[in-house]
Amino acid sequence: MAKTPDKYTDALAATRAIYAELAQRPIERACERRTDCCHFKMTGRTPFLTRGEALVAAKALRASGRKSLPERGDGACPLLDAQGRCLIYADRPFGCRTHFCAAAGGPYARGDVVDLIHRLEMIDTQLGGDGARMLPGAIADALRTIA
Numbered sequence: 001m002a003k004t005p006d007k008y009t010d011a012l013a014a015t016r017a018i019y020a021e022l023a024q025r026p027i028e029r030a031c032e033r034r035t036d037c038c039h040f041k042m043t044g045r046t047p048f049l050t051r052g053e054a055l056v057a058a059k060a061l062r063a064s065g066r067k068s069l070p071e072r073g074d075g076a077c078p079l080l081d082a083q084g085r086c087l088i089y090a091d092r093p094f095g096c097r098t099h100f101c102a103a104a105g106g107p108y109a110r111g112d113v114v115d116l117i118h119r120l121e122m123i124d125t126q127l128g129g130d131g132a133r134m135l136p137g138a139i140a141d142a143l144r145t146i147a
């Protein structure tokens, strides 16, 4: 496997640190992997990813042995497998952790996580991005970046 360039290695570490920090925040959540929120066509909402998030997701997908995003014809997240499980749950994007799922507690209040969002945006800028993009395209590009 090709070595990941240093700037991407740093971005991966910084993004994962943000996820770890989010997990330490005293915000009550109860994500039970119901995956309701993974059905984008049904919910009408698709997560937007910064470049760091997309890189983390792409690396996790590669680690699962896949080279490209699985095809889905039903409008659900391409990372949702046939058994209804997230292929990259431990490395899922920020939006998948702070989403709107009512059963999990609804969306995080922006004020509780805005500092983390700004850090994700800074990483995006450092990687030459110009803002968060919809999950499928963002991860497809990241897979090419780390090819």
Ligand code: SF4
Binding pocket: 035, 037, 038, 047, 077, 078, 079, 080, 085, 086, 087, 088, 089, 092, 093, 096
């Ligand atoms: S990345 Fe995982 S948790 Fe997020 S929408 Fe896709 S399948 Fe669901």
